Amino acid sequence: MPAGCAPFSQAEYDRRIAKTRAAMAEAGLDAIFVTDPSNQAWLTGYDGWSFYVHQGVILRMEGEPEWWGRSMDALGGQRTCWMAAENIHGYSDHYIQSTVYHPMQDLAEHFTRMGLASARIGVEMENYYYSAKANAVLTEEMPNATLVDATALVNWQRLVKSEDEIAFIRKAARISEKVVQVAIDRAEPGVRKNDLVADIMHAGITGVGDDWGDYPAIVPLTPSGLDATAAHLTWNGEPMKKGEATFFELSGCYRRYHAPLCRSVFLGTPPAEMLDAEKAQIEGIEAGLEAARAGNRAGDIARAFLDVLSKYGIKREGRCGYPIGLSYPPDWGERTASIRTEDETILEPGMTFHFMPALWMETWGLETTETILIRESGSAEPLCNMERKLFVKP
Amino acid sequence: MPAGCAPFSQAEYDRRIAKTRAAMAEAGLDAIFVTDPSNQAWLTGYDGWSFYVHQGVILRMEGEPEWWGRSMDALGGQRTCWMAAENIHGYSDHYIQSTVYHPMQDLAEHFTRMGLASARIGVEMENYYYSAKANAVLTEEMPNATLVDATALVNWQRLVKSEDEIAFIRKAARISEKVVQVAIDRAEPGVRKNDLVADIMHAGITGVGDDWGDYPAIVPLTPSGLDATAAHLTWNGEPMKKGEATFFELSGCYRRYHAPLCRSVFLGTPPAEMLDAEKAQIEGIEAGLEAARAGNRAGDIARAFLDVLSKYGIKREGRCGYPIGLSYPPDWGERTASIRTEDETILEPGMTFHFMPALWMETWGLETTETILIRESGSAEPLCNMERKLFVKP
Numbered sequence: 001m002p003a004g005c006a007p008f009s010q011a012e013y014d015r016r017i018a019k020t021r022a023a024m025a026e027a028g029l030d031a032i033f034v035t036d037p038s039n040q041a042w043l044t045g046y047d048g049w050s051f052y053v054h055q056g057v058i059l060r061m062e063g064e065p066e067w068w069g070r071s072m073d074a075l076g077g078q079r080t081c082w083m084a085a086e087n088i089h090g091y092s093d094h095y096i097q098s099t100v101y102h103p104m105q106d107l108a109e110h111f112t113r114m115g116l117a118s119a120r121i122g123v124e125m126e127n128y129y130y131s132a133k134a135n136a137v138l139t140e141e142m143p144n145a146t147l148v149d150a151t152a153l154v155n156w157q158r159l160v161k162s163e164d165e166i167a168f169i170r171k172a173a174r175i176s177e178k179v180v181q182v183a184i185d186r187a188e189p190g191v192r193k194n195d196l197v198a199d200i201m202h203a204g205i206t207g208v209g210d211d212w213g214d215y216p217a218i219v220p221l222t223p224s225g226l227d228a229t230a231a232h233l234t235w236n237g238e239p240m241k242k243g244e245a246t247f248f249e250l251s252g253c254y255r256r257y258h259a260p261l262c263r264s265v266f267l268g269t270p271p272a273e274m275l276d277a278e279k280a281q282i283e284g285i286e287a288g289l290e291a292a293r294a295g296n297r298a299g300d301i302a303r304a305f306l307d308v309l310s311k312y313g314i315k316r317e318g319r320c321g322y323p324i325g326l327s328y329p330p331d332w333g334e335r336t337a338s339i340r341t342e343d344e345t346i347l348e349p350g351m352t353f354h355f356m357p358a359l360w361m362e363t364w365g366l367e368t369t370e371t372i373l374i375r376e377s378g379s380a381e382p383l384c385n386m387e388r389k390l391f392v393k394p
Numbered sequence: 395m396p397a398g399c400a401p402f403s404q405a406e407y408d409r410r411i412a413k414t415r416a417a418m419a420e421a422g423l424d425a426i427f428v429t430d431p432s433n434q435a436w437l438t439g440y441d442g443w444s445f446y447v448h449q450g451v452i453l454r455m456e457g458e459p460e461w462w463g464r465s466m467d468a469l470g471g472q473r474t475c476w477m478a479a480e481n482i483h484g485y486s487d488h489y490i491q492s493t494v495y496h497p498m499q500d501l502a503e504h505f506t507r508m509g510l511a512s513a514r515i516g517v518e519m520e521n522y523y524y525s526a527k528a529n530a531v532l533t534e535e536m537p538n539a540t541l542v543d544a545t546a547l548v549n550w551q552r553l554v555k556s557e558d559e560i561a562f563i564r565k566a567a568r569i570s571e572k573v574v575q576v577a578i579d580r581a582e583p584g585v586r587k588n589d590l591v592a593d594i595m596h597a598g599i600t601g602v603g604d605d606w607g608d609y610p611a612i613v614p615l616t617p618s619g620l621d622a623t624a625a626h627l628t629w630n631g632e633p634m635k636k637g638e639a640t641f642f643e644l645s646g647c648y649r650r651y652h653a654p655l656c657r658s659v660f661l662g663t664p665p666a667e668m669l670d671a672e673k674a675q676i677e678g679i680e681a682g683l684e685a686a687r688a689g690n691r692a693g694d695i696a697r698a699f700l701d702v703l704s705k706y707g708i709k710r711e712g713r714c715g716y717p718i719g720l721s722y723p724p725d726w727g728e729r730t731a732s733i734r735t736e737d738e739t740i741l742e743p744g745m746t747f748h749f750m751p752a753l754w755m756e757t758w759g760l761e762t763t764e765t766i767l768i769r770e771s772g773s774a775e776p777l778c779n780m781e782r783k784l785f786v787k788p
Contacts, residue, residue: 049612050626052522052725072712072754076624093712094736097729099546125527128446128724133519133545135526151527152493194606198599205592212588212631218443219609230470232444237606318466318487329723330522331446335491342488360466 006045006082007255012164013082016043019157021061024122024150031060031114032122032150033107035130037328039154040067041256044083048076051129051328053096054103058114068110070096070103104134108141117142122150128330155336159323160350165257166373169325169352173259173371173383174208175252180263180384183222183248184391187265193235197222204252214253217332221249228365231358242268245390247358247367251332258324258332260354261384262367265391274366277359278390280312281368284357285388288320288339292355292372292380298343305357306341314359321356324371349376352383366390400439400476401649406558407476410437413551415455418516418544425454425508426516426544427501429524431722433548434461435650438477442470445523445722447490448497452508462504464490464497498528502535511536516544522724549730553717554744559651560767563719563746567653567765567777568602569646574657574778577616577642578785581659587629591616598646608647611726615643622759625752636662639784641752641761645726652718652726654748655778656761659785668760671753672784674706675762678751679782682714682733686749686766686774692737699751700735708753715750718765743770746777760784 006013020043024032034057040046043057044065055069066087067077074090081088091106111117123138124130126149139147161169182203186196197220207213223233225244240246244267251260266274284305291304302320309316321339324332332354337345339353351374358367368388372380400407414437418426428451434440437451438459449463460481461471468484475482485500505511517532518524520543533541555563576597580590591614601607617627619638634640638661645654660668678699685698696714703710715733718726726748731739733747745768752761762782766774 047628048624048626049615049628049724052612052727072625075754076627079621079624079627094734096713097716097727097732123526125530126525128522128525130526131520131522132517132524132526132529133543135529136519149527192606194599194601198596198607201599202592202596205588205595207588207631210631212586213592215613215628218446221443227473230442230473231466232442233470233473234441234443234609237601237604319490322491330443333446333491338491340487360469 006080008045008164010082012162013043015162016157017059017065020059020154023153023157024061027122027148027150027153028120029122029148029150030119031058031116032153033058034154035124036127036154037129038326041328042154042158042326044081046077047080047256048073050076054134068107102133102137104137105141108138111142111145116145118144120146120148122148122153124151125149126151152336155334158325158334159336160348161325161352162350165325166350166352168254168257169259169371170383171211171254172252172257174211175204175213175254176250176259176261176371177384177386178208179204179250179252180248180261180386183250184263184265187240187246187267187393189242189267190239192237192239193222193224194237197235200250207254211254214255216251216253216258217327217329218251222246223365226363229360229363231360240267245270245274245364245366247365249367256326256328258327259371259383260324260332260369261371261386262358262369263386263391264366264368265393267393269394270390270392274364274390276312277314277361277366280309280314281357281359281366282388284308285355285368285370288355288357289372289382290379292347292374293378294347294349294374294376296347298337298339298345298347299341301339301355302341316359319356321353324352324354347374349374400474402439402558404476406556407437409556410551411453411459414453414548417547417551418455421516421542421544421547422514423516423542423544424513425452425510426547427452428548429518430521430548431523432720435722436548436552436720438475440471441474441650442467444470448528462501496527496531498531499535502532505536505539510539512538514540514542516542516547518545519543520545546730549728552719552728553730554742555719555746559719560744560746562648562651563653563765564777565605565648566646566651568605569598569607569648570644570653570655570765571778571780572602573598573644573646574642574655574780577644578657578659581634581640581661581787583636583661584633586631586633587616587618588631591629594644601648605648608649610645610647610652611721611723612645616640617759620757623754623757625754634661639664639668639758639760641759643761650720650722652721653765653777654718654726654763655765655780656752656763657780657785658760658762659787661787663788664784664786668758668784670706671708671755671760674703674708675751675753675760676782678702679749679762679764682749682751683766683776684773686741686768687772688741688743688768688770690741692731692733692739692741693735695733695749696735710753713750715747718746718748741768743768
């Protein structure tokens with residue numbers, strides 16, 4: 001791929017940069033250093049599994065963004081970013097995981113060459129890929145600069161999706177339907193969980209038609225029985241058992257865009273309390289979808305859902321969802337708004353959330369969720385088409 | 395899994411903790427707060443895809459370690475850690491990805507309850523899962539404590555593997571052989587790369603016999619042609635082409651233990667310069683294996699390899715490998731020693747490295763690598779059994 005092979009049009013990237021610069025101006029920043037791989041990809045198209053070493057995008061108020069990272073990954077930058085090769089910068093390998101050198105020493109020199117030695121530079125203080133040490137070294141190496149916390153400044157610009165992005169999420173949703181269907185079809189007593197996950201992954205990476213599958217930012221979460229009382233266990237080699245519920249927390253991924261979709265399967269005859277909870281959960285989802293409309297708040301979705309649960313005598317704490325779209329491991333959420341009662345974010349058309357009204361109970365767990373799109377008017381559109389119920393296989 | 399279902403014996407965990415405490419004593423620490431998921435698993439057995447929120451293991455000089463994390467993940471802690479339930483602590487969901495609260499506020503209170511308000515506490519300043527913000531909040535909330543950089547303190551204790559760990563890595567190696575064989579067998583002109591990756595993943599998660607496959611810490615890296623000049627591109631939906639080399643950077647994973655193995659495939663007739671480079675690379679690997687013996691230094695492996703390359707007139711910069719074993723995304727390396735000329739780490743029996751003498755050239759890339767075990771005497775043992783060559787499919 002020559003420069004220009006990033007997945008979106010130049011107009012789309014220009015739109016994103018203009019939006020980001022408006023937020024930078026409001027924060028009084030001369031530049032931002034963007035370490036979140038999702039933000040890097042959103043601004044420049046950069047794509048590669050290289051985020052385990054220090055790298056980032058530098059955006060000033062004018063000119064093209066610059067990509068900075070390990071020398072061997074600068075070649076990947078040239079092949080995936082839309083910018084000119086002169087705006088892709090590599091640092092030497094002796095900085096990599098060294099006990100003596102730190103890549104932020106190179107970045108400080110680069111900032112100085114860019115005329116940013118005394119600038120106000122936004123950094124993502126709360127990010128997996130901007131370590132406490134990185135911040136300490138950069139602060140020390142740039143005594144005249146002011147590093148300002150710009151956590152999620154770019155993430156917030158991603159909250160309302162463009163038509164092009166929604167098209168990508170719809171493709172991911174087709175893949176999500178496929179992988180969840182595979183999980184439901186394959187779940188049987190005696191099937192080893194890892195064999196089932198192998199089929200899920202195969203289906204997800206194969207994709208649907210010409211829409212090839214990318215890797216989701218979270219691996220399949222597929223716990224059964226008591227393991228399903230915990231939210232984030234993955235899988236093991238144990239055979240599935242009669243009398244247990246298993247939840248499948250999965251997402252298709254199309255060119256880094258996600259559409260998470262969870263369903264649960266019970267092998268055998270579910271206990272009455274699980275069926276009662278299922279009823280409450282599904283009615284609660286419907287209430288949540290009704291509340292998920294432009295002009296309402298993110299918290300309204302949670303309240304609508306929780307009110308139904310209360311009616312059924314079910315107490316639930318914690319978040320009920322988060323925005324989704326472009327993402328890299330370890331999280332497919334965007335880490336801005338949350339679907340929880342105290343969140344005051346006003347819903348706008350084009351926002352996409354994983355509405356995640358899962359129930360983790362004392363002895364079992366039940367996940368039935370939807371990726372939803374806030375519309376111009378009316379209730380939210382669930383982007384996946386998958387029967388909303390506990391799948392029972394007697 | 396009840397408490398005690400961690401994958402290793404109590405004696406093994408006790409050994410690890412004793413080793414870690416010796417390093418803590420040397421550093422004058424009262425406690426460490428371990429955020430690296432690999433270090434958490436190594437000390438306690440904790441396993442789950444929950445590292446995208448703040449969590450960690452607290453180890454003092456006496457008593458059981460404590461696991462601290464999100465409430466819903468504390469249930470996962472009870473199901474995967476070997477410690478008593480009273481040593482698994484959960485914080486409330488209102489701290490999660492909040493713009494108002496930070497989980498380190500809860501951790502500071504917990505430290506205080508533990509009597510650590512004025513302690514010297516080691517933190518992993520250079521880690522994906524200890525953000526700049528986490529460090530800033532913890533520092534502010536604990537004015538009387540001294541936070542000390544203990545980056546890689548635990549990682550260094552992991553460098554020499556126990557017999558039990560080596561047994562796990564050998565199982566991973568069987569899976570690695572299988573996935574690389576699938577890649578070689580399936581590579582043909584016209585095969586979409588994602589379809590090939592789907593088969594690789596299926597084989598890896600299926601595992602070998604009773605040894606079920608876990609997710610590797612890095613997804614398959616499978617670039618072809620010019621994309622293979624960059625080190626860390628993943629895949630897309632393009633069909634493979636005649637006249638191109640593709641490298642496969644893969645690893646099997648058995649219960650979070652890795653044994654990376656890379657091989658390259660050329661479809662058609664390789665150019666002479668690639669065959670010359672292959673010869674140099676393979677002779678260089680043999681020289682590296684000879685140098686990889688107890689008492690030598692990590693740098694000696696790199697020197698032996700690079701000397702052979704020089705003889706053939708090939709200039710190569712950068713690292714040639716790193717220690718491997720237990721790991722979580724985004725990196726399967728241990729981030730301590732490196733196989734590079736300046737590294738003075740003395741090799742000891744039981745160390746395991748991914749010896750990674752890849753060549754990324756101007757118009758193509760060639761990866762032929764080995765996971766190696768340093769033995770009591772003699773040259774290193776390659777843990778995978780896979781012909782060491784460029785695989786040519788005319």
